[in-house]
Amino acid sequence: MISSQYEKDILDIPQHYNKLEVVTQNGEKFLSGEIEIKDEEGKIWETYSVLIKGSRQYPNMFPILFETGNAFPKIADWHVNIDESCCIDVPESEIIICKNGLHAKEFIERYCIPYLANQKYRELEGYYLYGEYSHGIFGKIEFYQSKLKARSPLQMVQMFDFILKGQILNRTAQCPFCHKMKFRNCHKDAFEELSIIKPYIYFDGKEQLIPFFKQNPNYILPSS
Numbered sequence: 001m002i003s004s005q006y007e008k009d010i011l012d013i014p015q016h017y018n019k020l021e022v023v024t025q026n027g028e029k030f031l032s033g034e035i036e037i038k039d040e041e042g043k044i045w046e047t048y049s050v051l052i053k054g055s056r057q058y059p060n061m062f063p064i065l066f067e068t069g070n071a072f073p074k075i076a077d078w079h080v081n082i083d084e085s086c087c088i089d090v091p092e093s094e095i096i097i098c099k100n101g102l103h104a105k106e107f108i109e110r111y112c113i114p115y116l117a118n119q120k121y122r123e124l125e126g127y128y129l130y131g132e133y134s135h136g137i138f139g140k141i142e143f144y145q146s147k148l149k150a151r152s153p154l155q156m157v158q159m160f161d162f163i164l165k166g167q168i169l170n171r172t173a174q175c176p177f178c179h180k181m182k183f184r185n186c187h188k189d190a191f192e193e194l195s196i197i198k199p200y201i202y203f204d205g206k207e208q209l210i211p212f213f214k215q216n217p218n219y220i221l222p223s224s
């Protein structure tokens, strides 16, 4: 059994998604069937065959989505992991999203269906409607920048340090990065959120971002 919580949470999902059923294979319960992508008028745009399995860290990490109908290539460029599971978000972001536990039903609504809709859009139009994270280090930088809105790579590294040190600032204190601004109006929420993933902040910074910024002194952060 991968996650008893997951096996319990999925029992009433077929009531909401009648094309999904709970199956048991090798002692593991998971969801199998179809997910329909509908347009605004409720017209079915595409139907995807899927398996949705539990993960060990569920509900503090996403369940694992597999598309089984060969609807899109199982390669990184199509946001598919090496084990052929769908790559819905970077783990850093996943942990923050699931910080209070994310129920399997919410996962389907808020992450599975948008992921599959985005795949369909790309199949038709050749690109992703809602943008996408790049792969590898650029994906990490984009993720951190979407939260931190740093003005420079150096400032991003300084923010990492600040988060790792876990300094407590009063909400009305001046932000050490934005000056004049009150902390609660700019970086307070982002810093609190990112402090949930301190081990990632530490390793991504030390192993990837800092060496990358050193090798590429003229690199400009993506705008967010």
Ligand SMILES: [Zn+2]
Residues within 6 Å of the ligand: 175, 176, 177, 178, 179, 181, 183, 186, 187, 188
């Ligand atoms: Zn700030």
